[in-house]
Amino acid sequence: MQTENPEYNSGYKKVLLFGTLSAILVAVFIASLFTGTVNIPVSEIIRILAGSEASRPEWGIIITDLRIPRAMTALLAGTGLSVSGLLMQTVFRNPLAGPYVLGISAGASLGVATVVMGFSFISGKTGLSQPGTWYMVMAAWAGSGLVLMLILLVSFRVRDIMTILILGIMFGSATGAMVNVMQYFSTESMLKSFMIWTMGSLGGVTSGQLRIMVPAVGGGLLLSFASVKLLNAMLLGENYSRSLGMNVTMARILVFFSTSLLAGTITAFCGPIAFVGIAVPHLSRLLFRNADHAVLLPATMLTGGIVMLGSDIIARLPGLESSLPINSVTALLGIPVVIWIVIRNQKITGIF
Amino acid sequence: MYSNSQILRTENISIGFSGRKNSSGEIFRNISVSAGKSELVALFGPNGIGKSTLLRSLVRLLSPLSGNILLFNKDITTLSGNDLARMVGFVSTETVYVNNLKVYDLVSLGRYPYTNWMGRLLPGDREKVEDAMNMVGISSMKHRYINQLSDGERQRTMIARTLAQDTNIIVLDEPTAFLDLPNKYEVIHLLHKLASERSRTIVFSTHDLNIAIQEADKIWLMLPDGIYQGSPEDLILEGSFGKMFQHTNLLFNTSRGDFRVKRKPRGSIGLRGPKTEVRWTRNALERIGYQVVHQKEEKTMITINDESGKRIWEMTGKGETKIFYSVYALCGFLTGNI
Structure with a gap:
């Protein structure tokens, strides 16, 4: 925007932005503990967080077993999905790429649909179909893992990144079609529990499941930090990154793997959450006006955490009988952001 | 250390795309050319004859279908990606459109083969980056975003990136394609300066014959019947340029060194x-x-x-x-x- 830029000035601005974002993140995290369908007095929440007994025992249970895991889940989902969106936008050099362009959510849906509609149809059990059960998580993970394997196989053989993108979309459509067939043959109640899964939920993750989710998402984030240099070179396109000595195939595989670990895990536990992954990286680019992934990656994590925790607070605003589906909130918040970006930049190719 | 022709040499390579099983994707064959130390080499030839393909083969973005490419007497196929990146820098015709990328950051990506896994720039790297920007005269705009640059400035930034890469050989595919006349001269003159003052071997393709004849030390002329190499003056005196548009409406004027349209005399x-x-x-x-x-x-x-x-x-x-x-x-x- 401006051209004054003495070096210290932009560095100072960066520190200020990171500080502000971190403060906001802490604030929304705490605010998230205070919001919910059950009204708990502020003084009681502080007492519970301080480790003492609440005057009503169920309040303590709500905070420690429901709200804290939920806020943690929102934080993980927000950071993880946003980072995987950033990785995909850079690898595909496409501003509209997101965590799901490789067909990861479609793969997860196939897994979940198989468990919810196929398996429970055969066994007659319906207990499996509650969102957040281990069966569903494992099925979603297996489904997205399957798509990942296909994508990795393709990337070893195909060099053109656009071909990989198209194949990812094709795999997604194929698995989507299979899910449709299953939906057609399933009963109403099964269909409903599948639909609820597709709406996304941050509340179904137990603290036991968090013990899996934290290391998986953490591992994905670490891998992304390890690929900062590769991502920066990828901005220049395949030929330039190759001429800089980068092994393009291996770099892509590393990035695809961390994306799948992030998006696959989050989708497995929370369902496919839309738009955060596409919109948040653009938000952080607008805030920082920087293309360096060493800056963009932490910026996207902070922004993603804030957006997801904020959306979750909106979904559970006081006065609502039960919480809104998180997918609708993120979409309603994300779509204006995407529209704003498109209109503001006019030319879609120059969005980064 | 190396004799003049040993910096970059191709031995009877044929170039093209190895694709379909039964159809050969060969574009040009029997290419044996060389470039020496501190030489500015202009690759010249009609559209579609395979100039880009040759240049991309030289930087190993494509493999030759047969024959060897030698850099400092080493077969290019035996080099690791990183070693190659420390020997050859490349500027392609692709324009880099990244909104938030600053000139300094783009140039410092040239240090990629030397930095650690995080891409951290050490003081020595920063020095090379500053020096590269100074050489091409873009130091004053190092904090600007690349999409705010003019075509000439952008091209010089891309050249600075290869300078920061600190390679002995620089290959450029049509570096003057989108530039106006003064910028064309400036960019080619810059290349000439880099070749002679920094002892780089620079190969570039171009359609600007006048500039190439004035500035290049050597010309590789790709014609349908083969590739010719020599100083521009040798090629003019041998009449090689005249062959270029033999079957067209153009005539090469040997005394002036340019092309004219053939006209019916009045x-x-x-x-x-x-x-x-x-x-x-x-x-x-x-x-x-x-x-x-x-x-x-x-x-x-x-x-x-x-x-x-x-x-x-x-x-x-x-x-x-x-x-x-x-x-x-x-x-x-x-x-x-x-």
């Missing part, structure tokens, strides 16, 4: 006067189809005189004399348009 005309005036009047007369001769006894004769600071063109012929005050008026009369 007739011949004599011309005399001061040197510069004669040169440009002749240019105009040839454009409208006259052959200019220097004999005095020509039916039509034009004499350029300087009359108290004002040029006049005096045309005599068929017993009458006409005076014109500009080349435009003279041509207008001759073509009958005025």
Whole structure:
């Protein structure tokens, strides 16, 4: 925007932005503990967080077993999905790429649909179909893992990144079609529990499941930090990154793997959450006006955490009988952001 | 350390795309060319003959279908990606569109083969980056975003990136393609300076023959019947350029070193006067189809005189004399348009 830029000035601005974002993140995290369908007095929440007994025992249970895991889940989902969106936008050099362009959510849906509609149809059990059960998580993970394997196989053989993108979309459509067939043959109640899964939920993750989710998402984030240099070179396109000595195939595989670990895990536990992954990286680019992934990656994590925790607070605003589906909130918040970006930049190719 | 032809050499390579099983994707064969230390080499040839393919083969973005490419006497296929990146820098025709990328960050990506896994720039790296920006004259815009640059500035930034990469060989695919004339000259002159002052071996493809003849130490001329190499002057004297447009409407003028459109002559005309005036009047007369001769006894004769600071063109012929005050008026009369 401006051209004054003495070096210290932009560095100072960066520190200020990171500080502000971190403060906001802490604030929304705490605010998230205070919001919910059950009204708990502020003084009681502080007492519970301080480790003492609440005057009503169920309040303590709500905070420690429901709200804290939920806020943690929102934080993980927000950071993880946003980072995987950033990785995909850079690898595909496409501003509209997101965590799901490789067909990861479609793969997860196939897994979940198989468990919810196929398996429970055969066994007659319906207990499996509650969102957040281990069966569903494992099925979603297996489904997205399957798509990942296909994508990795393709990337070893195909060099053109656009071909990989198209194949990812094709795999997604194929698995989507299979899910449709299953939906057609399933009963109403099964269909409903599948639909609820597709709406996304941050509340179904137990603290036991968090013990899996934290290391998986953490591992994905670490891998992304390890690929900062590769991502920066990828901005220049395949030929330039190759001429800089980068092994393009291996770099892509590393990035695809961390994306799948992030998006696959989050989708497995929370369902496919839309738009955060596409919109948040653009938000952080607008805030920082920087293309360096060493800056963009932490910026996207902070922004993603804030957006997801904020959306979750909106979904559970006081006065609502039960919480809104998180997918609708993120979409309603994300779509204006995407529209704003498109209109503001006019030319879609120059969005980064 | 190395003899002059050992920096970059191809041995009988054929280039193209190995694709379908039964159809050969060969584009050009039997290429044996070389480039020496501190040499600026211009690759010249008609559209579609395979200049880009050759350049991409030299930087190993494509493998030659047969034959060897040697850099410092080492077969290019035996080098690791990182070693190659420390030997050869590449500027392609692709424009990098990244909104939030600053000039400094783009140039410092040239340090990629030298930095650690995080891409951290050490003081030595920063020095190289600053030096590269100084060399091409973009230091003052290092904090600007690349999409705010003009085409010329952007091209110089891309060149600075390869300088930061600190390679002995730099390969550029049509670095002057989108530039206006002054920028074309400046970029090629910059390449010439880098070759001679920084002892780089620079190979670039171009369609600007005039600039290439003036600035290049060596020309690789790709023609349908083979590839010729030599100093521009050698190729002119051997008549190699003339072959380039043999079957077209163009003629290579050996004494001037450029191409002219072949025209049906309208007739011949004599011309005399001061040197510069004669040169440009002749240019105009040839454009409208006259052959200019220097004999005095020509039916039509034009004499350029300087009359108290004002040029006049005096045309005599068929017993009458006409005076014109500009080349435009003279041509207008001759073509009958005025």
